[in-house]
Amino acid sequence: MVTRRTLLASGLSAAALYAAKPDYTFAEIDRLIARGDVKGKLSKEDLPTPALIVDLDAFESNVKRMVAYVKGKGRAIRPHGKTHKCPEIARYLISQGAVGACAAKLSEAEAFAANGVKGLLVTTAVIGRHKIARAVAIAKRHSGIIYCVDNTQNAQDLNDAAGAAKLSLNVAIDLWVGRRTGILPGDPAVALGEAIAKLPNLKLHGIQAYAGHAAHVNGFANRKKVSIEAMSPAVETRRALEKKGIACPWLSGGSTGTYNIDTGIDGVTELQPGSFVFMDIDYNRIGGASGSEVYNDFQNSLFVLTTVVSKPKDDTAIVDGGLKAFSTDKPFPPQWRGGSELPYAFAGDEHGRLTMTAGKQVNVGDRLEFIVPHCDPSVNLHDRIFAVRGEQVEAVWPIAARGLGQ
Numbered sequence: 001m002v003t004r005r006t007l008l009a010s011g012l013s014a015a016a017l018y019a020a021k022p023d024y025t026f027a028e029i030d031r032l033i034a035r036g037d038v039k040g041k042l043s044k045e046d047l048p049t050p051a052l053i054v055d056l057d058a059f060e061s062n063v064k065r066m067v068a069y070v071k072g073k074g075r076a077i078r079p080h081g082k083t084h085k086c087p088e089i090a091r092y093l094i095s096q097g098a099v100g101a102c103a104a105k106l107s108e109a110e111a112f113a114a115n116g117v118k119g120l121l122v123t124t125a126v127i128g129r130h131k132i133a134r135a136v137a138i139a140k141r142h143s144g145i146i147y148c149v150d151n152t153q154n155a156q157d158l159n160d161a162a163g164a165a166k167l168s169l170n171v172a173i174d175l176w177v178g179r180r181t182g183i184l185p186g187d188p189a190v191a192l193g194e195a196i197a198k199l200p201n202l203k204l205h206g207i208q209a210y211a212g213h214a215a216h217v218n219g220f221a222n223r224k225k226v227s228i229e230a231m232s233p234a235v236e237t238r239r240a241l242e243k244k245g246i247a248c249p250w251l252s253g254g255s256t257g258t259y260n261i262d263t264g265i266d267g268v269t270e271l272q273p274g275s276f277v278f279m280d281i282d283y284n285r286i287g288g289a290s291g292s293e294v295y296n297d298f299q300n301s302l303f304v305l306t307t308v309v310s311k312p313k314d315d316t317a318i319v320d321g322g323l324k325a326f327s328t329d330k331p332f333p334p335q336w337r338g339g340s341e342l343p344y345a346f347a348g349d350e351h352g353r354l355t356m357t358a359g360k361q362v363n364v365g366d367r368l369e370f371i372v373p374h375c376d377p378s379v380n381l382h383d384r385i386f387a388v389r390g391e392q393v394e395a396v397w398p399i400a401a402r403g404l405g406q
């Protein structure tokens with residue numbers, strides 16, 4: 001019998017290899033996956049399901065498109081690592097022109113730093129004695145890391161800890177631009193900037209202004225209005241600081257939904273989008289600049305691969321991916337990659353229910369891929385991402401910061 005193993009030994013082409021009948025035992029597959037030794041050896045068919053997969057052609061095209069656009073507008077890009085939590089992806093983005101990676105939390109930054117990711121910006125304030133000690137410990141090994149602050153006491157605490165460790169910390173003023181954290185723009189932020197300027201162990205890098213509420217506004221014109229309204233006070237605050245003689249060369253913000261808006265705002269120097277590497281159903285729905293209903297600037301590259309494990313009725317099939325394989329924070333379920341047939345409904349922790357029509361039937365053992373409702377929390381449910389090109393698995397990327405939310 002011609003198997004993949006005999007073909008492998010004969011050195012025949014990859015196409016012939018993948019057309020051959022798989023003959024690995026599960027133990028062999030498990031070992032190859034654990035070693036990441038998959039290129040030319042495993043196909044999607046071999047993967048135990050549910051499995052998180054990234055389509056490399058779509059992923060690479062998303063990265064190239066975003067980096068080229070942002071750099072073409074004369075801005076830097078430091079993509080947010082909260083989306084992928086994966087050092088391999090952060091390093092790939094840097095190899096393609098990103099200046100570094102954002103980390104949502106200190107523990108995410110620790111995982112990135114330990115895996116060789118340079119140019120880190122921690123986008124959430126570091127509060128409390130223990131976290132400040134950890135922040136200083138990372139900065140000792142990872143010069144240039146930037147921390148966000150939005151109050152003078154925290155700036156003072158960071159300064160004191162940095163002084164005790166005999167180092168200088170880079171900080172950015174986290175500005176409130178309509179949602180979430182930050183100090184109010186204008187006078188309060190300028191006063192914080194003045195206070196930071198007087199602290200000997202802190203260096204003011206600039207301002208972070210993340211307008212998350214603008215990212216998913218439906219329709220490009222509406223989104224543009226919301227983002228410009230949010231970001232204008234940040235630009236003004238940057239100018240006000242410089243008027244006071246406080247250098248503020250950097251203003252970072254933006255998202256996948258507003259990259260082509262914020263790069264047009266004078267004074268925004270850097271973008272920190274995250275989801276564009278993968279995309280998800282939530283982003284697909286926001287509408288594009290051309291007026292298209294679907295936001296297709298970036299392609300869906302992230303999928304959960306599942307297996308049909310049961311067909312209890314003519315119109316019902318059950319797949320092995322449920323609440324533990326997909327995010328559940330959005331009011332819509334996963335979507336079959338193949339189109340609108342086979343609507344999915346959650347059927348518990350481990351299962352999903354597909355409704356079949358006479359025209360569209362699937363069988364037990366079939367493999368089906370689904371677009372996730374929301375990429376960031378979906379990634380956080382998995383240990384690794386299988387990087388695939390066509391049917392072939394090219395790499396296994398550990399999601400090193402999975403579950404690290406501290």
Ligand SMILES: Cc1ncc(COP(=O)(O)O)c(C=O)c1O
Pocket residue numbers: 080082083123210212215254255256257272273274275276
């Ligand atoms: C501070 C910050 N910056 C940037 C982003 C990236 O946004 P998106 O994934 O929408 O591109 C996020 C996402 O939540 C964020 O929290």
